[in-house]
Amino acid sequence: METTRRQWLVWGAGTMAGAAGVSGCAHAPTPAASLAQGFFRQKLGNAHVVAVSDGVGRRPLAEGFVRNAPLAQVQAALAAQGLPTDYIDVPYTCFVLEVDGKRYLLDTGFADNGPPGTGLLHTHMRAAGIDPASIDAVVLSHLHGDHINGLRRKDGSLLYPQAQLYVPAPEYAFWMDAARRDAAPEAARGGFLAVQRVFQGYPAQQLRLFEPGTTVVGGIESIAAFGHSPGHTALALGSGNERFTFLADTAHFPALFVRNPDWQVQFDMDPAQARATRHALLARMAREGGLVGGFHFPLPSLGRIRKDGEGYRWIPQA
Numbered sequence: 455m456e457t458t459r460r461q462w463l464v465w466g467a468g469t470m471a472g473a474a475g476v477s478g479c480a481h482a483p484t485p486a487a488s489l490a491q492g493f494f495r496q497k498l499g500n501a502h503v504v505a506v507s508d509g510v511g512r513r514p515l516a517e518g519f520v521r522n523a524p525l526a527q528v529q530a531a532l533a534a535q536g537l538p539t540d541y542i543d544v545p546y547t548c549f550v551l552e553v554d555g556k557r558y559l560l561d562t563g564f565a566d567n568g569p570p571g572t573g574l575l576h577t578h579m580r581a582a583g584i585d586p587a588s589i590d591a592v593v594l595s596h597l598h599g600d601h602i603n604g605l606r607r608k609d610g611s612l613l614y615p616q617a618q619l620y621v622p623a624p625e626y627a628f629w630m631d632a633a634r635r636d637a638a639p640e641a642a643r644g645g646f647l648a649v650q651r652v653f654q655g656y657p658a659q660q661l662r663l664f665e666p667g668t669t670v671v672g673g674i675e676s677i678a679a680f681g682h683s684p685g686h687t688a689l690a691l692g693s694g695n696e697r698f699t700f701l702a703d704t705a706h707f708p709a710l711f712v713r714n715p716d717w718q719v720q721f722d723m724d725p726a727q728a729r730a731t732r733h734a735l736l737a738r739m740a741r742e743g744g745l746v747g748g749f750h751f752p753l754p755s756l757g758r759i760r761k762d763g764e765g766y767r768w769i770p771q772a
């Protein structure tokens with residue numbers, strides 16, 4: 455009886471902790487089990503970093519995905535790492551930082567606006583013991599569709615109506631410029647329309663612009679990482695070995711662009727600037743030795759960067 459009662463109390467406490475939105479340590483799954491549930495949780499000093507997948511989109515691999523390398527060379531790089539060579543399963547991974555009782559979401563995925571296999575962020579957040587309604591603030595790296603569509607559903611409703619929203623100022627200025635949008639070639643119009651869909655009518659009192667290089671909120675530092683887009687920004691928390699840097703799209707799919715920092719993904723808007731930024735940030739990550747995550751890094755989506763020959767290697771966290 456005594457054992458049963460104590461057991462019940464333990465379960466009860468775990469359930470209540472879960473209901474209150476506190477990370478349910480009593481029921482924390484093993485890392486392997488958590489990956490199958492779409493997330494990976496890592497302690498970082500007094501904080502937690504939680505990689506949460508919005509899903510994976512399969513993209514047939516074609517000439518031009520890497521602008522400046524022939525398809526055969528790209529396929530050889532994938533094959534050398536044991537990956538399929540006729541398609542890429544592109545992961546979309548957001549991060550939740552839990553700091554001092556607050557939760558900060560970095561980038562948002564697609565919600566119900568994306569391709570098949572995406573829109574799973576909230577399912578996976580709940581599996582990680584995170585109630586989406588408990589997000590205090592959303593911080594964006596840049597305004598490409600896969601990073602912002604998850605702010606607003608197809609029906610127009612907001613997914614984080616209570617949360618503050620932090621956006622890199624140069625990114626916002628670029629995409630919200632109506633004259634630039636109207637002058638954009640047809641092929642580039644979609645990016646502007648995606649930004650417009652999400653941000654037109656966004657509650658002004660919740661929107662905060664920040665300058666890359668400044669501290670954003672909750673001790674989260676921003677690092678100018680321009681090139682992939684005009685105001686593309688990396689985000690970091692903590693120091694030394696207990697530092698986490700979110701590279702966002704600086705090195706896109708790691709098997710290609712961490713290994714070969716000279717390679718330019720077709721989505722890099724200023725390819726030369728993006729390449730210089732990639733080299734600088736990967737060198738810095740290897741030097742600092744902290745945890746590194748990327749939006750298109752496969753789960754666990756965080757690990758360490760090591761120098762390897764002309765390029766680098768991303769070592770996923772075990």
Ligand SMILES: [Zn+2]
Binds near residue numbers: 598600601703749750
């Ligand atoms: Zn992206």
